[in-house]
Amino acid sequence: xxxxxxxxxxxxxxxxxxxxxxxxxxxxxxxxxxxxxxxxxxxxxxxxxxxxxxxxxxxxxxxxxxxxxxxxxxxxxxxxxxxxxxxxxxxxxxxxxxxxxxxxxxxxxxxxxx
Amino acid sequence: xxxxxxxxxxxxxxxxxxxxxxxxxxxxxxxxxxxxxxxxxxxxxxxxxxxxxxxxxxxxxxxxxxxxxxxxxxxxxxxxxxxxxxxxxxxxxxxxxxxxxxxxxxxxxxxxxxxxxxx
Numbered sequence: 001x002x003x004x005x006x007x008x009x010x011x012x013x014x015x016x017x018x019x020x021x022x023x024x025x026x027x028x029x030x031x032x033x034x035x036x037x038x039x040x041x042x043x044x045x046x047x048x049x050x051x052x053x054x055x056x057x058x059x060x061x062x063x064x065x066x067x068x069x070x071x072x073x074x075x076x077x078x079x080x081x082x083x084x085x086x087x088x089x090x091x092x093x094x095x096x097x098x099x100x101x102x103x104x105x106x107x108x109x110x111x112x113x114x
Numbered sequence: 115x116x117x118x119x120x121x122x123x124x125x126x127x128x129x130x131x132x133x134x135x136x137x138x139x140x141x142x143x144x145x146x147x148x149x150x151x152x153x154x155x156x157x158x159x160x161x162x163x164x165x166x167x168x169x170x171x172x173x174x175x176x177x178x179x180x181x182x183x184x185x186x187x188x189x190x191x192x193x194x195x196x197x198x199x200x201x202x203x204x205x206x207x208x209x210x211x212x213x214x215x216x217x218x219x220x221x222x223x224x225x226x227x228x229x230x231x232x233x
Contacts, residue, residue: 034221043120043207043224044158089157102222104157 002027004092004105012111017080021108023073023090031095035064035075038087038107047075047088080112116142118210120225128233129200135193135228137208143188144210148222149181152205164191198232205229 004025013019025033032051036044048057048064050073056065061084063076077084090105117140125133137147146165150158162178164170164185172178180202182194191210195202209222 036224041205041227041229043118043209043226045224046221049221102160104159106157109155 002092002094002101002103004090004103006088006090006105006108008108009106010109010111012113013080015080015082015112015114018076018078019080019110021075021077021088021090021110023075023092023105025071025073025090025092025103025105027071027092027094027103029094030068030071031093033064033066033073034091034093035062035073036089036091038089040086044089077110082112082114085110085112116210116212116221116223118144118208118223118225120208120228122228123226124229124231126231126233127198130197131232133195133198133230135195135206135208135230137191137193137210137225139189139210139223142210142212142223144191144212145188146211147185147191148209148211149183149191149193150207150209152207152227154205158207161193195230198230200232203230203232 007022034049035047038044047062050057050066052068061078066073087107087109089107092103094101119138121136149161152158161176162170162172164183166185166188170183185191205227207227209224
């Protein structure tokens with residue numbers, strides 16, 4: 001069964017600090033991995049997308065890494081801002097003859113405090 | 115960038131009412147649209163996948179007669195919650211992609227969701 005597990009479930013950090021969110025998956029056959037940011041009461045917004053051959057990808061203060069061998073990904077947030085408070089969702093895509101199938105992680109709820 | 119508009123953003127209605135939620139792709143043709151349900155502090159749960167002009171594919175456990183999905187055009191899909199009850203109260207989110215099936219690297223563009231509250 002395809003699964004995506006994220007840790008921690010929730011995190012509180014002070015403004016300006018860095019943090020790293022983790023995502024472990026068992027999805028096959030792997031196609032790509034995406035990190036989304038979801039503000040409360042809003043839809044998810046894509047931060048990064050990585051395919052099998054990509055190890056790291058940055059989007060401003062967000063840097064995602066992917067280790068396809070260990071099936072782990074991380075999202076590193078640098079110099080956090082209050083606006084970074086949100087849920088961060090790891091989504092892994094599997095590809096088969098029927099098309100692509102997304103498996104969602106449970107998300108990490110990040111709160112940045114002043 | 116691709117924009118998906120979802121309407122209404124918030125609905126409060128009495129038990130037994132049917133509620134229609136619209137999902138529109140504003141600047142691209144969405145051959146595939148997805149409907150999700152999200153409970154508080156939980157991740158998104160896929161309810162159904164719809165391809166333009168064909169019947170929606172529902173996930174296991176989702177009642178197709180309860181949640182009617184219509185994807186009549188390349189820019190519009192609707193989800194109707196029929197005879198809604200308090201247990202149907204939830205956050206419903208749609209997403210859309212520009213291509214069907216095997217183009218798995220195409221991103222899903224999400225709407226901003228609809229908060230449905232049934233009294």
